[in-house]
Amino acid sequence: MEEILRQQIEKIVPLTDDEFQLVLSHFSVGKYKKHQYIVQQGNPVPYVHFVVKGLLKSFYIDKSGKSHILQFAMEDWWITDNQGFYNEQNATLNIDCLEDAQTYYITLENREKLCAELQKMEFFFLQKMTAGNIALQNRILSLMSKNSEERYIQFIQLYPDLIHRIPKTLIASYLGISRETLSRLSH
Amino acid sequence: MEEILRQQIEKIVPLTDDEFQLVLSHFSVGKYKKHQYIVQQGNPVPYVHFVVKGLLKSFYIDKSGKSHILQFAMEDWWITDNQGFYNEQNATLNIDCLEDAQTYYITLENREKLCAELQKMEFFFLQKMTAGNIALQNRILSLMSKNSEERYIQFIQLYPDLIHRIPKTLIASYLGISRETLSRLSH
DNA sequence: GCATTAACGTGATTTAGGTCACAAATTATC
DNA sequence: GATAATTTGTGACCTAAATCACGTTAATGC
Secondary structure, three states, X not given: OHHHHHHHHHOOOOOOHHHHHHHHHOOEEEEEXXXXXXXOOOOOOOEEEEEEEOOEEEEEEOOOOOEEEEEXXXXXXEEOOHHHHXXXXXXXXXXXXXXXXXXXXEEHXXXXXXXXXXXXXXXXXXXXXXXXXXXXXXXXXXXXXXOHHHXXXXXXXXXXXXXXXXXXXXXXXXXXXXXXXXXXXXX | OHHHHHHHHHOOOOOOHHHHHHXXXXXXXXXXXXXXXXXXXXXXXXXXXXXXXXXXXXXEEOOOOOEEEEEEEEOOOEEOOHHHHHOOOOOOOXXXXXXXXXXXXXXXXXXXXXXXXXXXXXXXXXXXXXXXXXHHHHXXXXXXXXXXXXXXXXXHHHOHHHHOOOOHHHHHHHHOOOHHHHHHHOO
């Protein structure tokens, strides 16, 4: 399982065995069951999670009670409520497990410590954050410029693996359309 | 003008005079006129710009020819086509000036050099990128959970300064609604 | 293995917002 | 300062997608 984290980091910066052990020592392992919440609206957000097994989603519940999925996270993905975590505020999002899951998680303090001890990790996080920005900007443009069907097709292209692991209802919620509309699209 | 850049950085990391001179030496100054393009779809994106004067917008033109505004940038804001700049690809966005503008701009190479020479600048860029992520995620949730009127009200709250500098047509394009709908909202 | 819950499909109806068209008002530009 | 260009408002009409309401099928949990 550790290997997944190591490979994820080494896609961006090479690590010696010792360095990876140092990295690892700043993380903890968490195991969660399907339906379990790891972040809840209104509560603190102590960790960022790197998923090594399973599938999670982060979502926002609006004032009318409707739920909107911001992110899915499967193996090799990071997930947290960014606003809560980085600004040390209470969560505005919820995160729960769609499948039994295992993560490596880290606190803000340990993340900063790690970056101070191993400069290249700061570069790693900057690269990840940059890639995240690009993806988010593309999602915004997609929401603004594409209709339901185009967004669904794009989702299939971007995340072919997820289609078979996630109920259509949740994909609809991620795409910002109703489950009925999505049902009528998918032929 | 330099002072705006310095203050922007010092909001996050303190700098000595020498350090700031080092920072500054990696940037160049650009002056642009209203309607001038500084990034164009299909061309390389050599710089990130820090705006010290004026107002710019980045926008995407979809396949049906409609334009969607991704970002405005006035004094104290950063702007580029992230995907083009960081991945060294051709631009998918356009950036032009809504007012005569002046920026400090930096290449990817100089940015990396600067981070290597002055570690705290990497921390600075990471903080900025993180704040950007949070803002983008909120915008996505806003697009998914709020109607036109709510998004317009939110825009006014977030960017009260911009309301009087930007035609409503462009605000509509930023919010993802038609100018006619916005016109009917604003009483 | 059965009961409960969640997922999915589909019709009928509603609605927020888009599109088209035109006129008035405001702002740039030479 | 006159002319052109842009911005704004508003009516009439249209449409993509939401909502409501069923029934059916597939998972899931004990």
